[in-house]
Amino acid sequence: MKKIAILGSTGSIGTQTVDILPSINAEVVALTTNKRIKLLEEQARLLRPKMVCAYDEQAARALAIALADTDIQVLSGMDGLVACAAASGADIVVTAVVGMIGLLPTLAAIEAGLDIALANKETLVCAGELVMRAARERGVRILPVDSEHSAIFQCMQAAGCNRADKLLLTASGGPFFGKSAAEMRSVTREQALAHPNWSMGAKITIDSATMMNKGLELIEAMWLYDMAPEDIEIVVHRESIVHSAVEFADGSVIAQLGLPDMRLPIQYALTYPQRLPCKTPRMHLTEIAKLTFYAPDEAAFPALMLARRAAAQKGDRGAVLNGANEAAVGLFLQDKIAFGEIAERVAKALDGISYQKNATLDDLLAADKAARALAMA
Numbered sequence: 055m056k057k058i059a060i061l062g063s064t065g066s067i068g069t070q071t072v073d074i075l076p077s078i079n080a081e082v083v084a085l086t087t088n089k090r091i092k093l094l095e096e097q098a099r100l101l102r103p104k105m106v107c108a109y110d111e112q113a114a115r116a117l118a119i120a121l122a123d124t125d126i127q128v129l130s131g132m133d134g135l136v137a138c139a140a141a142s143g144a145d146i147v148v149t150a151v152v153g154m155i156g157l158l159p160t161l162a163a164i165e166a167g168l169d170i171a172l173a174n175k176e177t178l179v180c181a182g183e184l185v186m187r188a189a190r191e192r193g194v195r196i197l198p199v200d201s202e203h204s205a206i207f208q209c210m211q212a213a214g215c216n217r218a219d220k221l222l223l224t225a226s227g228g229p230f231f232g233k234s235a236a237e238m239r240s241v242t243r244e245q246a247l248a249h250p251n252w253s254m255g256a257k258i259t260i261d262s263a264t265m266m267n268k269g270l271e272l273i274e275a276m277w278l279y280d281m282a283p284e285d286i287e288i289v290v291h292r293e294s295i296v297h298s299a300v301e302f303a304d305g306s307v308i309a310q311l312g313l314p315d316m317r318l319p320i321q322y323a324l325t326y327p328q329r330l331p332c333k334t335p336r337m338h339l340t341e342i343a344k345l346t347f348y349a350p351d352e353a354a355f356p357a358l359m360l361a362r363r364a365a366a367q368k369g370d371r372g373a374v375l376n377g378a379n380e381a382a383v384g385l386f387l388q389d390k391i392a393f394g395e396i397a398e399r400v401a402k403a404l405d406g407i408s409y410q411k412n413a414t415l416d417d418l419l420a421a422d423k424a425a426r427a428l429a430m431a
C-alpha cells in the first residue's frame with residue numbers, strides 16, 4: 055500500500071485527491087492546510103494520518119485542541135510543512151499548496167528520496183533548474199498533476215527513445231477570451247473568478263484569466279521535459295478536451311483527451327505506471343462533436359510575453375515573475391488594483407530587479423522577496 059502525504063489537502067486539488075483515494079490502494083500519512091482547520095479535522099478523523107500541519111500558528115493551536123483526543127501529531131509553520139513532506143513516512147508527496155511556499159517542502163521531500171506528485175507549479179517556475187537537478191541526483195520522480203503536463207507525460211509514453219520535437223500546450227483562454235486589453239482593464243474580481251471550464255482555487259483562477267497560468271505552465275513544461283521554450287507552442291482550445299499534445303520528428307502528433315476533470319491526472323500521478331478505474335465521467339466524442347483551436351492573443355494577454363521572456367532568460371527570472379505575480383494577484387483579489395495592473399506590476403519587477411544567472415536557493419528566495427516588494431509598492 056502506497057503511503058501518501060498531501061500538502062494543501064483542504065484546497066481544490068487537495069480535496070479532489072482525498073476524493074479519489076478509495077479508487078487507489080493508499081494510506082495517508084500527512085495532511086496540511088493554511089487555516090481551514092474544520093475541514094482538515096474532518097479529513098484527519100477520516101484518514102487518520104500520522105501528522106497534520108496548519109501553516110498558520112493560531113489555526114494550528116486550535117487544531118491541536120480539536121484533535122486532542124487522537125494520537126495525531128499537530129504541527130505548524132514551515133517546519134511543520136517540511137516535516138509533513140519529508141518525515142511522515144510517505145512514499146509520495148502530493149504538493150497541492152498554492153504558491154512558492156511549496157518550494158522548501160518539495161525540496162525536502164526530494165532530499166528524502168520521495169516521489170513527488172506535483173500540482174504546485176510555482177515551485178518549478180521559481181526554482182525549476184534546482185528542483186529538477188535535485189530530483190535527478192536523488193533518483194526521484196516528479197509526476198505531473200497539472201492536466202496539461204500530465205497529458206504531455208501520457209503522450210511521452212509513446213515516445214520510446216525519441217525526443218519530442220515540440221510540445222503543444224493547450225489553454226482554455228479563460229473567461230476573457232476574445233476581449234482586448236482595454237476591455238479587460240477594469241473587469242471585476244467576480245468576472246475574473248468565473249472560469250468557463252474548471253473549478254479551481256482563487257489564485258490559479260485569476261492566473262487563468264490573465265493567462266499567466268499558461269505562462270507559468272510553459273516554464274513548468276520547459277523544466278519537466280527539458281524543452282527549449284521556443285519549442286513549446288501555446289494553443290487556445292476553448293473546449294478543454296485536448297489536454298495537450300506532443301509532436302515528434304516525423305510530424306506525428308500524439309494528444310491526450312478527456313473531459314476537464316482533475317481527478318484523472320491526480321490519480322494517474324499516484325498510480326503510474328498503472329491505470330485504475332477512475333470515477334470521472336467518460337468522454338463521448340460524438341457528443342462533443344467539434345473542437346476548436348486558436349493562436350493566443352499576446353497583445354491582449356501580456357502575461358504570456360512576460361513568461362516567455364522569463365523562460366528564455368532562466369536564472370532568477372522565474373522567481374521574479376512568480377513572486378511579482380503572486381503579490382499582484384493577491385492585491386487584485388483584495389480589490390486593491392485593477393485587473394490590467396497585474397501584468398504591469400510583473401513587468402515592473404522583471405525590469406526593476408537586476409538579473410542573476412547562476413542563482414542559488416538563497417538567491418531565488420531573495421529574488422522572490424524583492425519581486426513581491428516591488429509589485430506591492
Ligand code: NDP
Pocket residue numbers: 061062063064065066067068086087088089090091109149150151152153155173174175176199200201252253254255256257258316
Ligand atoms: P487552493 O487555493 O484551492 O488550495 C491551496 C491549498 O494550500 C489549501 O490547502 C490552502 O489552505 C493551502 N495554503 C494556502 N496558503 C498556504 C500557506 N501560506 N501555507 C501553507 N498552505 C497554504 O489551490 P488549488 O488547489 O487550486 O491549487 C493548488 C496548486 O495546484 C497551485 O499551485 C495550482 O497552480 C495547482 N493547480 C491547480 C489546479 C486546480 O484545478 N485547482 C490545476 C492545476 C494545477 P487553506 O485551505 O487554509 O487556504
Ligand code: MG
Pocket residue numbers: 200201202271
Ligand atoms: Mg493546467
